[in-house]
Amino acid sequence: MRLDRPDERGRFGAYGGMFAPETLMPALIDLEGAFTEAWADPSFHSDLDELLSSYVGRPTPVYHAERISAELGIDLWLKREDLAHTGAHKINNTVAQGLLTTRMGKRRVIAETGAGQHGVATATACALFDLECVVYMGEKDIERQALNVYRMELLGAEVIPVTTGAGTLKDAVSAALRDWVASVASTHYIIGSVVGPHPFPWMVREFQKVIGEELKRQLEVPPHVIVAPVGGGSNAMGIFYPFVGDEGVTLVGVEAAGRGIETGMHGASLGEGSPGVLHGAMTYMLQDEFGQVLEAHSISAGLDYPGVGPEHAYFKDAQLVRYVSVTDDEAVVAFHRLAVTEGITPALESAHGLAWIIREAESLAGQTVVLNLSGRGDKDVQQVAGLDG
Amino acid sequence: MGEAMRETGRDRLNAMFAAMRASGRAALLPYLTAAIPTFEASVRLFKAMADAGADGFEVGIPYADPLMDGPVIMRAGRQALDAGVTVPVALDLVARVVEETGKPVLAMTYVNPVLRRGIERFFNEVATTGAVGLIIADLPADEAVPFLEAASATGLGMSLFVAPTTDDARLQAALDLDPAFIYAIAEVGVTGERDDASSNTERMAARIRERSDTPIVFGVGISTPDQAAAAGRHGDGVIVGSAIVRRVIDAGSAAEAESAVASFVGDIAAALA
Numbered sequence: 001m002r003l004d005r006p007d008e009r010g011r012f013g014a015y016g017g018m019f020a021p022e023t024l025m026p027a028l029i030d031l032e033g034a035f036t037e038a039w040a041d042p043s044f045h046s047d048l049d050e051l052l053s054s055y056v057g058r059p060t061p062v063y064h065a066e067r068i069s070a071e072l073g074i075d076l077w078l079k080r081e082d083l084a085h086t087g088a089h090k091i092n093n094t095v096a097q098g099l100l101t102t103r104m105g106k107r108r109v110i111a112e113t114g115a116g117q118h119g120v121a122t123a124t125a126c127a128l129f130d131l132e133c134v135v136y137m138g139e140k141d142i143e144r145q146a147l148n149v150y151r152m153e154l155l156g157a158e159v160i161p162v163t164t165g166a167g168t169l170k171d172a173v174s175a176a177l178r179d180w181v182a183s184v185a186s187t188h189y190i191i192g193s194v195v196g197p198h199p200f201p202w203m204v205r206e207f208q209k210v211i212g213e214e215l216k217r218q219l220e221v222p223p224h225v226i227v228a229p230v231g232g233g234s235n236a237m238g239i240f241y242p243f244v245g246d247e248g249v250t251l252v253g254v255e256a257a258g259r260g261i262e263t264g265m266h267g268a269s270l271g272e273g274s275p276g277v278l279h280g281a282m283t284y285m286l287q288d289e290f291g292q293v294l295e296a297h298s299i300s301a302g303l304d305y306p307g308v309g310p311e312h313a314y315f316k317d318a319q320l321v322r323y324v325s326v327t328d329d330e331a332v333v334a335f336h337r338l339a340v341t342e343g344i345t346p347a348l349e350s351a352h353g354l355a356w357i358i359r360e361a362e363s364l365a366g367q368t369v370v371l372n373l374s375g376r377g378d379k380d381v382q383q384v385a386g387l388d389g
Numbered sequence: 390m391g392e393a394m395r396e397t398g399r400d401r402l403n404a405m406f407a408a409m410r411a412s413g414r415a416a417l418l419p420y421l422t423a424a425i426p427t428f429e430a431s432v433r434l435f436k437a438m439a440d441a442g443a444d445g446f447e448v449g450i451p452y453a454d455p456l457m458d459g460p461v462i463m464r465a466g467r468q469a470l471d472a473g474v475t476v477p478v479a480l481d482l483v484a485r486v487v488e489e490t491g492k493p494v495l496a497m498t499y500v501n502p503v504l505r506r507g508i509e510r511f512f513n514e515v516a517t518t519g520a521v522g523l524i525i526a527d528l529p530a531d532e533a534v535p536f537l538e539a540a541s542a543t544g545l546g547m548s549l550f551v552a553p554t555t556d557d558a559r560l561q562a563a564l565d566l567d568p569a570f571i572y573a574i575a576e577v578g579v580t581g582e583r584d585d586a587s588s589n590t591e592r593m594a595a596r597i598r599e600r601s602d603t604p605i606v607f608g609v610g611i612s613t614p615d616q617a618a619a620a621g622r623h624g625d626g627v628i629v630g631s632a633i634v635r636r637v638i639d640a641g642s643a644a645e646a647e648s649a650v651a652s653f654v655g656d657i658a659a660a661l662a
Binding site for chain 1: 502549559574
């Protein structure tokens with residue numbers, strides 16, 4: 001059963017909750033109150049809907065990818081989140097949280113970013129709402145996503161390199177949370193995925209579910225399969241949630257198998273992890289026998305995360321969504337293939353979804369499949385070019 | 390009935406707070422990450438601090454993603470993890486510190502290592518070391534019940550947190566859970582050294598005292614003898630962490646670390662007297 005909202009302890013079944021330092025707890029509770037009130041307020045929805053249509057460019061189209069469909073022997077449709085303003089689904093959440101920040105009377109925003117898409121989307125919302133913006137980004141990600149770093153700075157944000165850990169998304173989330181522990185009175189943390197302590201996973205899901213709601217209206221007949229990449233899991237949650245429990249619709253979340261599950265260098269928190277507390281929520285995570293968080297690995301900075309949103313953990317246990325994984329190499333092949341057959345360069349994250357579809361083409365033969373094309377691949381072109389040598 | 394009632398960790402912790410109240414000063418509780426720079430040198434550091442006037446200790450079990458800690462304690466934790474200081478090694482160190490110093494020792498960790506081990510097993514293992522209690526940095530009162538039950542079953546004294554941001558309802562809810570002491574977060578922010586003494590301690594202590602006699606231990610942002618003395622006027626105990634850890638990780642040798650830490654702890658003890 002899909003849950004409309006988590007229980008009073010912020011749990012989706014056994015997952016979620018609020019494992020946060022006490023200093024943050026009052027802010028989390030205030031945020032829950034502010035979000036609940038705003039989400040019940042028609043004027044918040046009309047302001048948000050107006051922005052989503054005139055600023056973000058929603059609804060995003062659903063494109064029938066005929067050439068690759070013919071090649072694969074399936075009926076493949078792409079939900080074009082890559083065509084949303086700033087080039088990914090992340091803007092759905094940041095515009096909504098930006099509006100909420102203004103409503104809460106806070107003037108400073110912090111965010112974490114992996115691939116840089118959420119950082120860019122947050123910097124964009126902050127420019128729009130005239131908010132001070134600080135984005136934490138791992139130094140390894142700064143290196144592989146240089147274009148997005150410049151875009152954030154162009155938009156007036158300050159990008160702070162995070163040098164702890166492996167210098168990737170996990171470390172950026174931790175750095176943002178540490179900032180928030182100190183700055184909580186004046187600052188809102190625009191978290192970029194359905195992760196973190198309650199109410200974030202619920203709130204971000206509510207802000208992203210517009211993807212699946214649109215898709216329901218756009219297709220005359222429900223698809224057989226909906227596929228989306230899963231790092232923290234916000235684009236997948238956004239497209240899956242309205243379909244969870246619908247008969248005849250199979251939902252497939254694709255995690256990063258990195259260099260191969262067997263190498264231990266992957267980001268498959270649901271597939272290979274175990275329940276634990278990461279970044280304030282009980283969820284599946286990559287950890288050692290003593291509960292130390294392990295480093296994830298993925299070619300895609302957005303999937304390079306050792307945890308996942310707690311509602312995905314709930315969906316996994318309840319068998320409402322199937323979670324699979326593909327390797328870096330498979331994702332790169334898919335990246336090229338979409339470029340040459342459809343003239344679309346997908347984000348490496350989205351390429352993971354396509355890679356699974358390509359691998360499973362035979363078993364999917366004749367079915368209608370929707371891929372959430374969560375972001376565009378411009379940010380990844382340089383990295384892929386480097387691989388091609 | 391079988392064997393006589395044994396004194397629990399919480400009893401010994403209470404005894405320490407009672408003795409400190411009787412002597413009219415706050416307990417000095419230095420924090421140090423377990424087993425840095427090495428296991429044996431770490432034991433010597435705790436002994437040196439005991440000799441210099443520490444009344445008890447908080448021993449940090451290193452954690453990979455410590456959300457409540459600033460750069461100094463993060464670095465120390467990373468150094469310890471890289472040197473192979475797992476949870477069992479850290480608990481061995483706790484046991485040695487208990488044995489060699491005879492002081493009340495609080496183990497400090499984050500919630501995930503406890504959950505991974507199993508709450509009951511983890512608390513049992515901590516109790517076996519002879520520690521008097523446990524501090525779990527990212528565990529708010531809202532999620533604390535199963536942990537408090539384990540504390541009660543093992544006789545360990547567990548703290549709950551109050552921050553400057555905590556409102557009256559949350560403060561009362563924490564006190565209603567009967568923690569062994571309140572860890573009062575003196576500064577909004579993560580652990581680390583600050584230039585000024587906290588302006589929050591007097592008001593926080595008054596708000597707690599108004600409702601309860603539960604011992605109050607101040608921590609976070611207390612890094613000089615003056616700051617410790619200021620916090621000590623309002624609390625039953627004072628935790629000094631980053632300023633001590635920094636002296637250890639910046640020292641050129643274990644011997645240098647020992648003398649730096651002993652002299653610093655001596656200065657704080659004098660300021661609290």
